[in-house]
Amino acid sequence: MVKLFSKFLNFVFPPICPICGEALESYGALCAKCWAGFNWISNPKCFKCGYPFPADLDLGPYPMCPHCAAGENDLDFIRSACVYDDVSKNIMLPFKHAAALKYQMVMSRAMINVLRDLNLNVDIVIPVPLARRRLFKRGYNQATLLARPIAKHFSAVLDVDTISRKYKPDMGHKNAKQRRENVRGVFKILNSDKIKGKKILLVDDVMTSGATFYELNRVLRKAGVSAVYAVSFCRVVHAI
Numbered sequence: 001m002v003k004l005f006s007k008f009l010n011f012v013f014p015p016i017c018p019i020c021g022e023a024l025e026s027y028g029a030l031c032a033k034c035w036a037g038f039n040w041i042s043n044p045k046c047f048k049c050g051y052p053f054p055a056d057l058d059l060g061p062y063p064m065c066p067h068c069a070a071g072e073n074d075l076d077f078i079r080s081a082c083v084y085d086d087v088s089k090n091i092m093l094p095f096k097h098a099a100a101l102k103y104q105m106v107m108s109r110a111m112i113n114v115l116r117d118l119n120l121n122v123d124i125v126i127p128v129p130l131a132r133r134r135l136f137k138r139g140y141n142q143a144t145l146l147a148r149p150i151a152k153h154f155s156a157v158l159d160v161d162t163i164s165r166k167y168k169p170d171m172g173h174k175n176a177k178q179r180r181e182n183v184r185g186v187f188k189i190l191n192s193d194k195i196k197g198k199k200i201l202l203v204d205d206v207m208t209s210g211a212t213f214y215e216l217n218r219v220l221r222k223a224g225v226s227a228v229y230a231v232s233f234c235r236v237v238h239a240i
């Protein structure tokens, strides 16, 4: 029955590359040409935060970036599928602001992929919350859409109501320090019994300075979680 249905689906909506429209074998993928346009993050990278290092560097099995080495990142692991650039922006922004759902599977699959070699045990997946005002305006939280297939992959609970977020005007082009101050105190744990002792995976579409993940990590640790991981589709990469 499922097979018959998928044959029917293939006939009515044949799988195509969501970027260029080329016909494909299966759903939720990109064509080889569009795939090759992304700056996917592979090794070598910081083993804690996933910051990409130049490809020709041999830094041993556990390379660390200066931020993590300085103890500025208290999450267990952060990973991002690709670098934020004109190519990733072209699917990330329509997905975020114009509900371009055709990119959902491609983005969350890439995020699942980048977590694979960490062999994580995840109890609860939490999409980075939007303030209620933003959520009403946009109608959906793009991070929740990305988190759903990820939670399914880990057989984890998808949790969208344990953390609330206070509204604050957009962070715009602020530097890392201003971003940290701007996000400080905006998250509130509404029910810590639900997360105590659990391993949490945070999900967002883009990581800019890491300030949002760091702040969520701070409040989650205070609430007694046992591990905090985070994954984003893309991340802004500055030279360090």
Ligand SMILES: [Zn+2]
Pocket: 017, 018, 019, 020, 021, 022, 030, 031, 032, 033, 034, 035
């Ligand atoms: Zn394509």
Ligand SMILES: [Zn+2]
Pocket: 046, 047, 048, 049, 050, 051, 064, 065, 066, 067, 068, 069, 073
């Ligand atoms: Zn790092």
